[in-house]
Amino acid sequence: MIARVIAGERELFYGLIKPCERAVFLTAYSVLKSEADAEDVVQEAVLKAYKALSSFRGESKFGTWLVKITLNEARMRLRRSRSESEVSLQDFMDDGDGDYTPAVLTDWREIPSETLDRKELREVLHRALTELPEKYREVLIARDVREMNIAETAQLLGISEGMVKTRLFRARLLMQKIVAPELRAQGRKG
Amino acid sequence: MVLDCKHVWREISNYIDGDLDPSVRASMEKHLANCRHCAAILDSTRNIIYLIADERTFSLPIGFSERLRARLESELEKSEPASR
Numbered sequence: 001m002i003a004r005v006i007a008g009e010r011e012l013f014y015g016l017i018k019p020c021e022r023a024v025f026l027t028a029y030s031v032l033k034s035e036a037d038a039e040d041v042v043q044e045a046v047l048k049a050y051k052a053l054s055s056f057r058g059e060s061k062f063g064t065w066l067v068k069i070t071l072n073e074a075r076m077r078l079r080r081s082r083s084e085s086e087v088s089l090q091d092f093m094d095d096g097d098g099d100y101t102p103a104v105l106t107d108w109r110e111i112p113s114e115t116l117d118r119k120e121l122r123e124v125l126h127r128a129l130t131e132l133p134e135k136y137r138e139v140l141i142a143r144d145v146r147e148m149n150i151a152e153t154a155q156l157l158g159i160s161e162g163m164v165k166t167r168l169f170r171a172r173l174l175m176q177k178i179v180a181p182e183l184r185a186q187g188r189k190g
Numbered sequence: 191m192v193l194d195c196k197h198v199w200r201e202i203s204n205y206i207d208g209d210l211d212p213s214v215r216a217s218m219e220k221h222l223a224n225c226r227h228c229a230a231i232l233d234s235t236r237n238i239i240y241l242i243a244d245e246r247t248f249s250l251p252i253g254f255s256e257r258l259r260a261r262l263e264s265e266l267e268k269s270e271p272a273s274r
Contacts, residue, residue: 021254022245046262047265102199105231106230110233111237117246125238125247141248144242145247145248150209165209169200169204172203173235175235176234176238
């Protein structure tokens, strides 16, 4: 199919990227935490992929290749937009001990998934995600939103499986700390 | 093996993923059965993971596919298709 796209059957390219749209969008969003910036980066990445199709060797799936291009594009965009001081802070936060104490609750009443139809609940989750340091957000989105396994996540992000687990543990506890009190309040409302 | 609360928090993520040595898992379950704080932390963390995995939480922006296709068409009109 790739050869046919290269030969000019552009319509086939749209068919190739359609199943990857959510994955590439979420990947860009995990880096940039802005829907508008993520969408823009996806457009750039898809164009780049089209122009580089002849270099795609089929060693990985097309979707994996496209996600990797998107991740690189998003990271480059972030680097361009971020000041030096912010880079230093991000690096410090990743390697420091940090505060990974969860929100202490005495009980938890489960929030059923039907409540996701409520905009305010989705907003709480989005807001919490944007508060995570980039390296934790990338791992959380790959593992818990895109539901990739540990090995796939490690390969995509270019880190060890042990590092994926460490960052995931921190990301999950930070999410719990930020959102559990708010979700519990929403659960009581519902 | 007796685990305190801080040890349990450190292992909650691996516990959720089923990625624990059986003896550590058994110790965690013993602790969780007797500590309502850690049990609530586990339940809330698991629930949050469940909610963020739902496609409604992080869906594509409305019109995303159409805008992507329009941008591609507009850019590709300007250039020849890729060739070997």
